Amino acid sequence: MRSPSIKLFLCGDVMTGRGVDQILPYPCNPRLHEEYMASAEGYVRLAEDAHGEIPRSAPFPYIWGAALPEFERAKPDLRIINLETSITRSESYFPKGINYRMSPENAGCLTSAGVDCCVLANNHVLDWGREGLFDTLETLQRLRIKFAGAGRGLADAWAPATFEIPGRGRVLIFSCACVSSGAPMSWAAKSDVAGIALLTSFSERNVSRIVHSISRRVEPGDVVVLSVHCGPNWGYEVSDEDRNFAHRLIDDTPISVLHCHSSHHPKGIEVYRDRLILYGSGDFLNDYEGISGYEEYRGDLALMYFVEVEAGTGFLHALEMTPLQIRGFRLSRPTTADVGWLQHKLDHESRKLGARVSSSSGERLALSWRDQTV
Numbered sequence: 001m002r003s004p005s006i007k008l009f010l011c012g013d014v015m016t017g018r019g020v021d022q023i024l025p026y027p028c029n030p031r032l033h034e035e036y037m038a039s040a041e042g043y044v045r046l047a048e049d050a051h052g053e054i055p056r057s058a059p060f061p062y063i064w065g066a067a068l069p070e071f072e073r074a075k076p077d078l079r080i081i082n083l084e085t086s087i088t089r090s091e092s093y094f095p096k097g098i099n100y101r102m103s104p105e106n107a108g109c110l111t112s113a114g115v116d117c118c119v120l121a122n123n124h125v126l127d128w129g130r131e132g133l134f135d136t137l138e139t140l141q142r143l144r145i146k147f148a149g150a151g152r153g154l155a156d157a158w159a160p161a162t163f164e165i166p167g168r169g170r171v172l173i174f175s176c177a178c179v180s181s182g183a184p185m186s187w188a189a190k191s192d193v194a195g196i197a198l199l200t201s202f203s204e205r206n207v208s209r210i211v212h213s214i215s216r217r218v219e220p221g222d223v224v225v226l227s228v229h230c231g232p233n234w235g236y237e238v239s240d241e242d243r244n245f246a247h248r249l250i251d252d253t254p255i256s257v258l259h260c261h262s263s264h265h266p267k268g269i270e271v272y273r274d275r276l277i278l279y280g281s282g283d284f285l286n287d288y289e290g291i292s293g294y295e296e297y298r299g300d301l302a303l304m305y306f307v308e309v310e311a312g313t314g315f316l317h318a319l320e321m322t323p324l325q326i327r328g329f330r331l332s333r334p335t336t337a338d339v340g341w342l343q344h345k346l347d348h349e350s351r352k353l354g355a356r357v358s359s360s361s362g363e364r365l366a367l368s369w370r371d372q373t374v
Contacts, residue, residue: 003310004168005317006223009076010305012261012281015124016063016109017085017100019043019287020329025057026105033093046290047329054328060112063285065331067304070322071114074306077165080173081284082227082261083110083118083125083147088135090128096184099127104139111143117161119175119227121149121196122262123182130194149175149227150189150196157189157197158213160224168311171223174214178202178230181262199230202245207252214253221312227259231280234294236349238268238279243353246270246277256314257307264288264299266342268349269357271369274315276307279353286326300326301334301342303365319367320360321346336362 018040021027030040037043048054061068071079085100087107093099102109110118118140126133133150140147146161160172176197177183189195197213199206210226218224226249231242246258250272258277260267267280284302304322309315323342325334334342343365347357350367360366 003312005308006165006168006171006311007074007076008171008225008257008307008309009071009074009079010257010259010278010281010307011081011284011303012266013084013122013264013283013286014081015084015100015283015286016106017102017124019047020063020285021102021106023054023056023058023329024060024063024102024106024109026103028089028101028103029091032099033095034098043287044329047287050290051328060106060109063109063330064113066324066333067113067331070304074320076306078116078163078171079114080117080119080225080227080259081115082122082229082281083120084122085124086126086128086132086136087139088128088132090132090135092129092131094127094129094184096127100124101128101132104135107139107143110145115145116163117173118145118147119149119173120147121157121175121177121183121198121227122229123177123184125150125196126187133194148173149177152194154189154191157195160217165311169221169223170219171225172218173225173227175227176210176229178228180231181229183229202241207245207248210249211252214255218254222254223256223309223311223314224254225257225259226255227261229262230260231262233262233264234297235263236267238349238353242279243270246279247272250275254314256309264294265297265301266303266346268353269319269346269355269367270350270353271316271355271367276309276316276319278305281305283326285329285331287329289326289329298338298341301338302326302331303342321357321365321367322363323365333363339363339365
């Protein structure tokens with residue numbers, strides 16, 4: 001008889017600021033501080049030039065599009081996103097070239113998709129300073145959306161979001177970022193300074209820090225997700241350093257899922273000791289339509305990851321993935337050819353890591369893997 005399981009929804013970067021914020025009912029001041037674009041409205045126009053008119057004052061569910069019926073079909077126990085924007089109307093921007101924000105009034109778009117948890121350790125959550133971070137935390141608390149990876153001090157930033165799944169146990173979600181993702185060193189939380197859980201590298205010292213942070217909070221039977229914002233935006237390479245980091249964490253902590261993001265496209269997938277490693281989850285929502293460059297990576301193709309793990313052990317039962325496409329600042333169904341392209345690419349990259357990605361239907365993908373228990 002199969003053991004009870006817990007199903008998690010995971011995805012990559014959800015960038016509901018800037019251009020996306022402008023098409024929702026209560027946009028921020030569109031002024032930007034970029035060399036490339038002076039107004040967030042400019043990103044809306046680029047997308048419209050590429051794919052046609054986008055509605056203004058769009059209802060909150062609009063941006064999720066085809067993802068909403070997939071949520072209803074898959075019925076995950078938890079919906080977890082990497083929220084890569086500040087939720088604020090603050091004008092105190094951090095001078096880093098690109099700054100994402102959406103208004104607190106537009107944050108209802110998150111509840112319209114039933115988001116349970118936002119991981120916040122990334123390179124955009126403090127784009128509008130610590131005032132913007134405070135607004136973000138307060139807004140999520142008001143909406144009853146849990147978060148991890150950022151806080152008003154060091155202990156808060158490294159604390160997990162904790163969920164009780166009735167009859168099956170707890171799920172703990174930890175979040176941290178690495179400077180390799182572009183997160184500034186000055187954003188690191190300190191004992192009495194707000195910020196994010198930040199790593200300078202994948203050094204032994206930093207691995208030990210994560211191990212300590214997780215181990216002291218986890219109880220037997222907990223399912224643990226570690227969400228890490230790391231690495232460059234483009235490229236499929238999974239380095240020996242990346243794999244060693246992932247394997248050491250799984251060897252030394254009861255992590256069930258290592259959920260990495262920062263790459264603007266999905267990367268290879270590995271199963272190590274029956275634990276899932278997503279080395280790059282890709283973008284899920286953004287305002288990049290109409291911007292040229294890196295077309296060969298197909299950053300417009302997004303993935304919904306439905307991860308089923310065994311309750312009590314966290315061992316991977318199954319991974320099903322639903323490909324979607326970002327078009328008109330909305331998630332839509334891709335063509336059969338695009339699904340095939342993504343399946344072939346993911347399979348090619350995952351084979352290097354001992355896993356396979358196949359088509360489970362005309363619309364979805366599934367992972368298979370060899371036993372890597374050591």
